[in-house]
Amino acid sequence: MDVEAKSKNESKNTSRYEVLLEMKNISKNFGAVKALKRVDFNLYYNEVVGLVGDNGAGKSTLIKIITGALTPDEGEIYFEGKRINISSPEESRELGIGVMYQDLALVDSMDIVSNVFLGKPLTINIFGGMIKLLDRKKMQSECWRILQELDINFDSLRRKTKTLSGGQRKAVAIGRALYWKAKLVIMDEPTAALGVKETRKVLGLIKSLKEKGISVIFISHNLQEIFSTVDRIVVLRRGELGGIRKTSETNPDEIIKLMVG
Numbered sequence: 001m002d003v004e005a006k007s008k009n010e011s012k013n014t015s016r017y018e019v020l021l022e023m024k025n026i027s028k029n030f031g032a033v034k035a036l037k038r039v040d041f042n043l044y045y046n047e048v049v050g051l052v053g054d055n056g057a058g059k060s061t062l063i064k065i066i067t068g069a070l071t072p073d074e075g076e077i078y079f080e081g082k083r084i085n086i087s088s089p090e091e092s093r094e095l096g097i098g099v100m101y102q103d104l105a106l107v108d109s110m111d112i113v114s115n116v117f118l119g120k121p122l123t124i125n126i127f128g129g130m131i132k133l134l135d136r137k138k139m140q141s142e143c144w145r146i147l148q149e150l151d152i153n154f155d156s157l158r159r160k161t162k163t164l165s166g167g168q169r170k171a172v173a174i175g176r177a178l179y180w181k182a183k184l185v186i187m188d189e190p191t192a193a194l195g196v197k198e199t200r201k202v203l204g205l206i207k208s209l210k211e212k213g214i215s216v217i218f219i220s221h222n223l224q225e226i227f228s229t230v231d232r233i234v235v236l237r238r239g240e241l242g243g244i245r246k247t248s249e250t251n252p253d254e255i256i257k258l259m260v261g
């Protein structure tokens, strides 16, 4: 991981202690497709931001850049005041970033527990840390606890994720985003294709993360969900920043206008 001290000339009115994540001037092309064009994005400590935009606006690309799943062509990212360059999911977990990808990114040949702790398994140190053993028992109990909060039933945590239903697979991917040292949790369309009851659970979960002091980036197409859950709304429009509004100072009509231009 390439971590270097943040330059002193950051903007004067944003204290480095208030901003958890700062993205500056982020661009990403896929061949001829300009997925992101010089996008700036800030997230404060203990803040829930709703990231909205039409299909193809660049939402998933932006969050993949935060987690290191994609590398930007241009731009800088700061996390807790430090310039970062994340190149693997392990590194982003190490920093305290938990993510649920839109495509879930489960390893289908592995079981539920292994998927939830992918890239950051719990271990027991023995011989003063010289040897680390997988703490399978602790992972199992933590996994039950996390999945219970989502209220989606599983008969066994040893099941391979390829055998699960759509709702169960989604719960596993959300569970992975929620590991215990997270400072930032990112959820890319966690409620898409979920039932009313499960959706309510997910929205409640986002609120409880905020109560624990964790910041959340929540992507959804459902503006009712966005308005009932987030502090601030960031709109992407065809790869560009369409606008930023405090939820209390805007309304769905304005957000739709910002989305479609």
Ligand SMILES: Nc1ncnc2c1ncn2[C@@H]1O[C@H](COP(=O)(O)OP(=O)(O)O)[C@@H](O)[C@H]1O
Binding pocket: 030, 033, 034, 035, 053, 054, 055, 056, 057, 058, 059, 060, 061, 062
């Ligand atoms: N891996 C990829 N290869 C080529 N094009 C991509 C890839 N990922 C995304 N894109 C394109 O980039 C644009 C933004 O996509 P995406 O970030 O998934 O949008 P959103 O999540 O807002 O729907 C779209 O035009 C999409 O087709």
Ligand SMILES: [Mg+2]
Binding pocket: 059, 060, 061, 102, 188
């Ligand atoms: Mg997407």
